[in-house]
Amino acid sequence: MTTKLGSLTLPNPVLTASGCAASGKELQQFFDVATLGAVVTKSIMMRPRSGRPTPRMAETPSGMLNSVGLQNPGVDAFLQRDLPWLLSRGARVIVSIAGQTIREYAGLATRLSDTAGVTAIEVNLSCPNAEAAGQPFALDPQRAGSVIAAVRGSARYDIPVFAKLSPDVTDIVAVASACVAAGTDGLSLINTLLGMTIDLAAMRPLLAGQYGGLSGPAIRPVAVRCVWQVRAAFPDVPIIGSGGVRTGRDALEFLLAGASMIAVGTEIMHDPSACSRVLRELEEELAAIGADRAADVVGQAHGRVPRGLAWRA
Numbered sequence: 001m002t003t004k005l006g007s008l009t010l011p012n013p014v015l016t017a018s019g020c021a022a023s024g025k026e027l028q029q030f031f032d033v034a035t036l037g038a039v040v041t042k043s044i045m046m047r048p049r050s051g052r053p054t055p056r057m058a059e060t061p062s063g064m065l066n067s068v069g070l071q072n073p074g075v076d077a078f079l080q081r082d083l084p085w086l087l088s089r090g091a092r093v094i095v096s097i098a099g100q101t102i103r104e105y106a107g108l109a110t111r112l113s114d115t116a117g118v119t120a121i122e123v124n125l126s127c128p129n130a131e132a133a134g135q136p137f138a139l140d141p142q143r144a145g146s147v148i149a150a151v152r153g154s155a156r157y158d159i160p161v162f163a164k165l166s167p168d169v170t171d172i173v174a175v176a177s178a179c180v181a182a183g184t185d186g187l188s189l190i191n192t193l194l195g196m197t198i199d200l201a202a203m204r205p206l207l208a209g210q211y212g213g214l215s216g217p218a219i220r221p222v223a224v225r226c227v228w229q230v231r232a233a234f235p236d237v238p239i240i241g242s243g244g245v246r247t248g249r250d251a252l253e254f255l256l257a258g259a260s261m262i263a264v265g266t267e268i269m270h271d272p273s274a275c276s277r278v279l280r281e282l283e284e285e286l287a288a289i290g291a292d293r294a295a296d297v298v299g300q301a302h303g304r305v306p307r308g309l310a311w312r313a
Protein backbone atom coordinates (compact mmCIF):
# COMPACT_ATOMS: atom_id res chain seq x y z
CA MET A 1 0.00 0.00 0.00
CA THR A 2 3.07 2.24 0.12
CA THR A 3 2.43 5.44 -1.81
CA LYS A 4 5.34 7.47 -3.18
CA LEU A 5 5.14 11.11 -4.06
CA GLY A 6 8.53 12.36 -5.12
CA SER A 7 10.62 12.39 -1.96
CA LEU A 8 7.56 11.66 0.19
CA THR A 9 6.55 8.12 1.11
CA LEU A 10 3.25 7.34 2.83
CA PRO A 11 2.51 3.88 4.26
CA ASN A 12 -0.80 3.75 2.41
CA PRO A 13 -2.97 5.94 0.16
CA VAL A 14 -5.91 6.57 2.53
CA LEU A 15 -6.26 10.05 4.05
CA THR A 16 -8.89 12.01 5.94
CA ALA A 17 -10.54 14.63 3.74
CA SER A 18 -10.02 18.21 4.88
CA GLY A 19 -12.81 19.60 7.02
CA CYS A 20 -14.31 16.28 8.09
CA ALA A 21 -12.06 15.41 11.02
CA ALA A 22 -10.81 18.77 12.39
CA SER A 23 -7.17 18.02 13.31
CA GLY A 24 -7.72 14.29 13.80
CA LYS A 25 -7.88 14.17 17.59
CA GLU A 26 -11.53 13.07 17.79
CA LEU A 27 -10.82 10.11 15.52
CA GLN A 28 -8.20 8.62 17.82
CA GLN A 29 -10.87 7.02 20.05
CA PHE A 30 -12.05 4.98 17.04
CA PHE A 31 -8.70 3.97 15.47
CA ASP A 32 -5.04 4.91 15.56
CA VAL A 33 -4.62 7.92 13.27
CA ALA A 34 -0.99 6.90 12.68
CA THR A 35 -2.26 3.92 10.65
CA LEU A 36 -3.56 6.26 7.92
CA GLY A 37 -1.48 7.48 5.02
CA ALA A 38 -1.90 10.95 6.54
CA VAL A 39 -4.35 13.18 8.35
CA VAL A 40 -5.44 16.15 6.24
CA THR A 41 -6.46 18.96 8.59
CA LYS A 42 -9.40 21.34 8.38
CA SER A 43 -8.17 24.45 6.53
CA ILE A 44 -6.02 26.66 8.76
CA MET A 45 -5.88 30.43 8.35
CA MET A 46 -3.63 33.13 9.81
CA ARG A 47 -6.21 34.09 12.42
CA PRO A 48 -8.85 32.06 14.26
CA ARG A 49 -12.38 32.13 12.84
CA SER A 50 -15.59 31.04 14.50
CA GLY A 51 -17.29 30.38 11.16
CA ARG A 52 -20.87 31.00 10.13
CA PRO A 53 -23.94 30.98 12.35
CA THR A 54 -26.04 27.82 12.54
CA PRO A 55 -27.69 25.93 10.92
CA ARG A 56 -24.53 24.98 9.07
CA MET A 57 -25.39 21.50 7.91
CA ALA A 58 -28.29 19.90 6.08
CA GLU A 59 -28.85 16.33 4.97
CA THR A 60 -29.66 15.72 1.32
CA PRO A 61 -30.39 12.51 -0.59
CA SER A 62 -27.00 10.72 -0.75
CA GLY A 63 -25.08 13.61 0.69
CA MET A 64 -24.98 16.69 2.86
CA LEU A 65 -24.62 20.43 2.58
CA ASN A 66 -22.30 22.43 4.83
CA SER A 67 -21.68 26.12 5.30
CA VAL A 68 -19.18 25.94 8.15
CA GLY A 69 -17.54 29.13 6.99
CA LEU A 70 -13.87 28.35 7.50
CA GLN A 71 -14.04 27.80 11.27
CA ASN A 72 -10.48 27.16 12.41
CA PRO A 73 -8.22 27.81 15.41
CA GLY A 74 -5.69 29.96 13.50
CA VAL A 75 -2.12 28.98 12.67
CA ASP A 76 -0.64 29.85 16.10
CA ALA A 77 -2.99 27.52 18.03
CA PHE A 78 -2.60 24.88 15.34
CA LEU A 79 1.19 24.90 15.65
CA GLN A 80 1.17 25.04 19.45
CA ARG A 81 -1.57 22.49 20.13
CA ASP A 82 -2.81 20.40 17.18
CA LEU A 83 0.35 19.67 15.19
CA PRO A 84 2.37 18.53 18.27
CA TRP A 85 -0.47 16.21 19.27
CA LEU A 86 -0.63 14.62 15.80
CA LEU A 87 3.16 14.22 15.70
CA SER A 88 3.19 12.72 19.21
CA ARG A 89 0.82 10.02 17.92
CA GLY A 90 3.12 9.28 14.99
CA ALA A 91 0.68 10.60 12.37
CA ARG A 92 1.75 12.16 9.10
CA VAL A 93 0.14 15.56 8.67
CA ILE A 94 -1.00 17.27 5.49
CA VAL A 95 -1.96 20.80 6.49
CA SER A 96 -4.76 22.42 4.53
CA ILE A 97 -4.33 26.19 4.29
CA ALA A 98 -6.84 28.89 3.37
CA GLY A 99 -6.44 32.60 2.85
CA GLN A 100 -8.34 35.59 1.63
CA THR A 101 -5.30 37.11 -0.03
CA ILE A 102 -2.32 35.63 -1.84
CA ARG A 103 -0.15 37.14 0.88
CA GLU A 104 -2.03 35.21 3.56
CA TYR A 105 -1.46 31.92 1.72
CA ALA A 106 2.24 32.69 1.31
CA GLY A 107 2.53 33.66 4.99
CA LEU A 108 0.96 30.38 6.05
CA ALA A 109 3.35 28.41 3.85
CA THR A 110 6.26 30.23 5.49
CA ARG A 111 4.95 29.54 9.02
CA LEU A 112 4.46 25.83 8.25
CA SER A 113 7.93 25.60 6.72
CA ASP A 114 9.54 26.95 9.88
CA THR A 115 8.10 24.01 11.81
CA ALA A 116 9.26 20.41 11.72
CA GLY A 117 6.73 17.70 10.96
CA VAL A 118 4.57 19.06 8.15
CA THR A 119 4.31 16.25 5.59
CA ALA A 120 2.68 18.33 2.85
CA ILE A 121 0.55 21.42 2.30
CA GLU A 122 -2.87 21.25 0.68
CA VAL A 123 -3.86 24.65 -0.68
CA ASN A 124 -7.61 25.14 -0.39
CA LEU A 125 -8.37 27.42 -3.32
CA SER A 126 -12.12 27.58 -2.60
CA CYS A 127 -11.81 30.64 -0.39
CA PRO A 128 -13.35 33.98 -1.26
CA ASN A 129 -10.68 36.22 -2.74
CA ALA A 130 -10.84 39.46 -0.74
CA GLU A 131 -9.06 41.26 -3.57
CA ALA A 132 -11.49 40.13 -6.31
CA ALA A 133 -15.06 40.71 -5.08
CA GLY A 134 -15.09 37.56 -2.97
CA GLN A 135 -14.80 35.26 -5.99
CA PRO A 136 -13.14 31.98 -4.93
CA PHE A 137 -9.57 31.63 -6.25
CA ALA A 138 -10.39 28.13 -7.55
CA LEU A 139 -12.79 29.52 -10.17
CA ASP A 140 -10.14 31.42 -12.07
CA PRO A 141 -7.11 29.63 -13.55
CA GLN A 142 -4.89 32.68 -13.39
CA ARG A 143 -5.71 33.52 -9.76
CA ALA A 144 -5.43 29.89 -8.72
CA GLY A 145 -2.01 29.76 -10.38
CA SER A 146 -0.92 32.95 -8.59
CA VAL A 147 -1.77 31.44 -5.19
CA ILE A 148 0.14 28.25 -6.00
CA ALA A 149 3.18 30.17 -7.26
CA ALA A 150 3.23 32.18 -4.02
CA VAL A 151 2.85 29.08 -1.82
CA ARG A 152 5.44 27.07 -3.77
CA GLY A 153 7.80 30.04 -3.54
CA SER A 154 7.34 30.31 0.23
CA ALA A 155 7.15 26.66 1.29
CA ARG A 156 10.32 24.74 2.13
CA TYR A 157 11.58 22.93 -0.99
CA ASP A 158 11.04 19.49 0.58
CA ILE A 159 7.38 20.06 1.50
CA PRO A 160 5.12 18.99 -1.38
CA VAL A 161 2.29 21.36 -2.28
CA PHE A 162 -1.12 20.11 -3.43
CA ALA A 163 -3.69 22.42 -5.02
CA LYS A 164 -7.26 21.57 -4.00
CA LEU A 165 -9.63 22.43 -6.81
CA SER A 166 -13.33 23.16 -7.05
CA PRO A 167 -15.62 21.20 -9.39
CA ASP A 168 -17.76 24.33 -9.90
CA VAL A 169 -15.96 25.29 -13.10
CA THR A 170 -16.58 24.65 -16.78
CA ASP A 171 -13.07 23.33 -17.40
CA ILE A 172 -11.25 21.86 -14.40
CA VAL A 173 -8.28 20.92 -16.62
CA ALA A 174 -7.68 24.63 -17.31
CA VAL A 175 -7.43 25.33 -13.56
CA ALA A 176 -5.25 22.25 -13.02
CA SER A 177 -3.02 23.36 -15.89
CA ALA A 178 -2.47 26.80 -14.32
CA CYS A 179 -1.57 25.16 -11.00
CA VAL A 180 0.84 22.74 -12.65
CA ALA A 181 2.48 25.62 -14.53
CA ALA A 182 2.79 27.47 -11.20
CA GLY A 183 4.75 24.56 -9.71
CA THR A 184 2.25 22.52 -7.74
CA ASP A 185 3.56 19.07 -6.81
CA GLY A 186 0.11 17.48 -6.90
CA LEU A 187 -3.60 18.13 -7.15
CA SER A 188 -6.43 17.39 -4.75
CA LEU A 189 -9.76 16.75 -6.46
CA ILE A 190 -12.43 17.73 -5.50
CA ASN A 191 -13.87 20.21 -3.01
CA THR A 192 -17.67 20.33 -2.51
CA LEU A 193 -20.17 21.54 -5.11
CA LEU A 194 -22.16 24.66 -4.31
CA GLY A 195 -25.75 23.79 -3.42
CA MET A 196 -28.78 25.05 -1.55
CA THR A 197 -31.90 23.81 0.21
CA ILE A 198 -35.06 25.61 1.35
CA ASP A 199 -36.77 25.11 4.70
CA LEU A 200 -40.36 24.63 3.50
CA ALA A 201 -41.96 25.51 6.83
CA ALA A 202 -40.00 28.73 7.21
CA MET A 203 -40.03 29.41 3.45
CA ARG A 204 -36.41 30.53 3.75
CA PRO A 205 -33.00 29.05 2.92
CA LEU A 206 -32.30 26.34 5.50
CA LEU A 207 -28.61 27.13 5.95
CA ALA A 208 -27.76 30.37 7.69
CA GLY A 209 -25.14 30.93 5.02
CA GLN A 210 -27.81 30.31 2.32
CA TYR A 211 -25.53 28.23 0.11
CA GLY A 212 -23.55 25.20 1.19
CA GLY A 213 -21.00 22.73 -0.13
CA LEU A 214 -22.52 19.44 -1.30
CA SER A 215 -20.50 16.34 -0.37
CA GLY A 216 -21.06 12.60 0.00
CA PRO A 217 -21.91 9.81 -2.46
CA ALA A 218 -24.07 12.17 -4.57
CA ILE A 219 -20.91 13.86 -5.88
CA ARG A 220 -18.76 10.77 -6.48
CA PRO A 221 -19.40 10.57 -10.24
CA VAL A 222 -18.46 14.25 -10.56
CA ALA A 223 -15.26 13.66 -8.58
CA VAL A 224 -14.32 10.57 -10.59
CA ARG A 225 -14.89 12.53 -13.82
CA CYS A 226 -12.63 15.36 -12.59
CA VAL A 227 -9.89 12.93 -11.55
CA TRP A 228 -10.17 11.18 -14.93
CA GLN A 229 -9.93 14.40 -16.95
CA VAL A 230 -6.98 15.77 -14.99
CA ARG A 231 -5.13 12.45 -15.04
CA ALA A 232 -5.61 12.24 -18.82
CA ALA A 233 -4.12 15.73 -19.20
CA PHE A 234 -1.31 15.34 -16.60
CA PRO A 235 -0.51 11.64 -16.16
CA ASP A 236 2.61 12.36 -14.09
CA VAL A 237 1.03 14.71 -11.53
CA PRO A 238 -0.06 12.88 -8.35
CA ILE A 239 -3.74 13.28 -7.48
CA ILE A 240 -5.57 13.00 -4.14
CA GLY A 241 -9.09 11.87 -5.05
CA SER A 242 -12.06 12.67 -2.82
CA GLY A 243 -15.80 12.96 -3.11
CA GLY A 244 -18.20 10.41 -1.68
CA VAL A 245 -15.77 7.59 -0.86
CA ARG A 246 -17.66 5.18 1.43
CA THR A 247 -16.03 1.81 0.75
CA GLY A 248 -12.88 0.14 -0.51
CA ARG A 249 -14.61 -0.33 -3.85
CA ASP A 250 -15.18 3.43 -4.11
CA ALA A 251 -11.50 3.98 -3.29
CA LEU A 252 -10.51 1.51 -6.01
CA GLU A 253 -12.66 3.44 -8.49
CA PHE A 254 -10.67 6.61 -7.76
CA LEU A 255 -7.35 4.76 -8.14
CA LEU A 256 -8.43 3.36 -11.48
CA ALA A 257 -9.49 6.84 -12.64
CA GLY A 258 -5.99 8.12 -11.80
CA ALA A 259 -5.80 9.15 -8.14
CA SER A 260 -2.72 7.95 -6.21
CA MET A 261 -4.32 8.76 -2.85
CA ILE A 262 -7.91 8.81 -1.60
CA ALA A 263 -9.42 11.08 1.04
CA VAL A 264 -12.47 9.96 3.04
CA GLY A 265 -14.73 12.75 4.27
CA THR A 266 -18.50 12.79 4.71
CA GLU A 267 -18.60 9.04 5.45
CA ILE A 268 -16.79 9.83 8.74
CA MET A 269 -19.99 11.58 9.93
CA HIS A 270 -21.86 8.32 10.34
CA ASP A 271 -18.95 5.90 10.60
CA PRO A 272 -16.09 7.55 12.50
CA SER A 273 -13.94 4.47 11.72
CA ALA A 274 -14.53 4.90 7.99
CA CYS A 275 -10.91 5.73 7.10
CA SER A 276 -9.47 2.58 8.67
CA ARG A 277 -12.32 0.47 7.27
CA VAL A 278 -11.85 1.86 3.74
CA LEU A 279 -8.12 1.09 4.02
CA ARG A 280 -8.84 -2.51 5.05
CA GLU A 281 -11.47 -2.92 2.32
CA LEU A 282 -9.15 -1.44 -0.32
CA GLU A 283 -6.48 -3.97 0.63
CA GLU A 284 -9.07 -6.73 0.17
CA GLU A 285 -10.21 -5.32 -3.20
CA LEU A 286 -6.63 -5.13 -4.47
CA ALA A 287 -5.93 -8.69 -3.32
CA ALA A 288 -9.12 -9.89 -5.02
CA ILE A 289 -8.01 -8.52 -8.40
CA GLY A 290 -4.46 -9.77 -7.97
CA ALA A 291 -2.80 -6.39 -7.74
CA ASP A 292 0.39 -6.59 -5.70
CA ARG A 293 0.60 -2.87 -5.12
CA ALA A 294 -1.95 -0.07 -4.99
CA ALA A 295 0.32 1.92 -7.30
CA ASP A 296 -0.15 -0.71 -10.03
CA VAL A 297 -3.82 0.11 -10.51
CA VAL A 298 -3.47 3.90 -10.54
CA GLY A 299 -4.84 5.19 -13.84
CA GLN A 300 -5.58 1.68 -15.14
CA ALA A 301 -8.99 2.72 -16.45
CA HIS A 302 -7.17 4.86 -19.02
CA GLY A 303 -5.94 1.70 -20.66
CA ARG A 304 -2.27 1.75 -19.77
CA VAL A 305 -1.36 -1.64 -18.35
CA PRO A 306 1.78 -1.52 -16.21
CA ARG A 307 4.43 -4.12 -16.83
CA GLY A 308 4.38 -7.16 -14.57
CA LEU A 309 0.81 -6.91 -13.33
CA ALA A 310 -0.72 -10.37 -13.38
CA TRP A 311 -4.49 -10.38 -13.27
CA ARG A 312 -5.90 -13.36 -11.46
CA ALA A 313 -9.48 -13.24 -12.71
Ligand code: RRO
Pocket residue numbers: 019043066067068069070071098124126191192212213214
Ligand atom coordinates in the same frame (compact mmCIF):
# COMPACT_ATOMS: atom_id res chain seq x y z
O1 RRO B 1 -15.54 25.84 5.94
C1 RRO B 1 -16.34 25.61 5.02
O2 RRO B 1 -17.51 26.00 5.03
C2 RRO B 1 -15.92 24.81 3.85
C3 RRO B 1 -14.68 24.90 3.24
BR1 RRO B 1 -13.32 26.00 3.87
C4 RRO B 1 -14.40 24.14 2.08
O3 RRO B 1 -13.32 24.18 1.48
N1 RRO B 1 -15.37 23.35 1.60
C5 RRO B 1 -16.60 23.25 2.20
O4 RRO B 1 -17.47 22.52 1.73
N2 RRO B 1 -16.85 23.99 3.32
